Amino acid sequence: MKNQENQELEHLASLLHKENTKENLDRLVKCLEKSTLYVPAAFPPDTDPALIRQIASAAGREQKIPEGISPRPAVLQNGQGKRFLSIFTSQEQAVKGDQQCPLILTMPFHTCLDLAASDSSISGVILNAFDQNIPLNVNKNNHSNSRQAQQLTETQLHAISRQRVEAELLPKLLFQKGSILLEDLQQNCGTLLLQLYHEAYPEGIECPYQEEDFECLSINVSDELTIVRITMPSRYIYAGICPMILIRWEKATDTLRYFAIVTDENEDGKLLFEALADGSNRNLGPAPADGSELQYMIDLSD
DSSP, rough: HHHHHHHHHHHHHHHHHOOOOOHHHHHHHHHHHEEEEEEEEEOTOOOOOOHHHHHHTTTTTTOOOTTTTTOOEEEEEOTOOOEEEEEBSSSSHHHSSSSSOOOOEEEEHHHHHHHTTTTTEEEEEEEEETTEEEEEEESOOOOOGGTTOOOOHHHHHHHEEEEEEEEIIIIHHHHHHHHHHHHHHHHHHHHHHHHHHHHHTTTTSSOOOOOOEEEEEEEEEEEEESEEEOOOOOOSTTTTTOOOEEEEETTTTEEEEEEEEEEEESSSSEEEEETEEEEOEEEEEEEOOOOOOHEEEEEEEO
């Protein structure tokens, strides 16, 4: 893929992630239809180990797959057991995940859709699963016409809107306004968060939450340390969604840290992520056990 095309795709994917509108989706689909995507894959179980080592030694460089070898594209499974073909706008996007695949294939977008449509166990396609995490439906009823990505479902719109608030809008505001916004959250949690959700939801999809769906508990551990726990709405909880937010504020240094407990993509468990001021995040591994979150925040150190 040409670098210019790659940049355009990533820009449009980021735009859709931030503003989930039909116009942005249409622009992304049009760009995808003329593009080549990156698809992580694994070797078949019976592949000669010597051949695997040979290909692995040239990792990072473009190379042809030897004749007779049929790599298996990677498939992600969410907490509900649904399976998705993962495709990426660049090789850099494809290697962001924790579990690396030995191969990264390149294939036209329509081939990716045909591949997903031909496998009855695959529910759809995920674009940039480790970053924007954009789901694309596949028309399985008419395989010959499956080269058209369909509009996101209402369920997917709820998921993307929630992720935008929990992973982007709220931490960004907190890092910008610091203790001022934190004190406002302590007093008006439901009102402020509901405003963010209304901002995140696209036209035509009504935000389903009310102020009473949010619960804020604030503890002044000492004169220097405040811990805030925000319990998020229990509706529309999917893999990758955040049921609880934890904030740690050290008054002496005016240092604010933002943590999100996130439902796991591959298991029934939960993971703990920390959002950083530069817009990135880090995975801290399994989340603390239910009921122990506040003590975990109190004991937490750098």
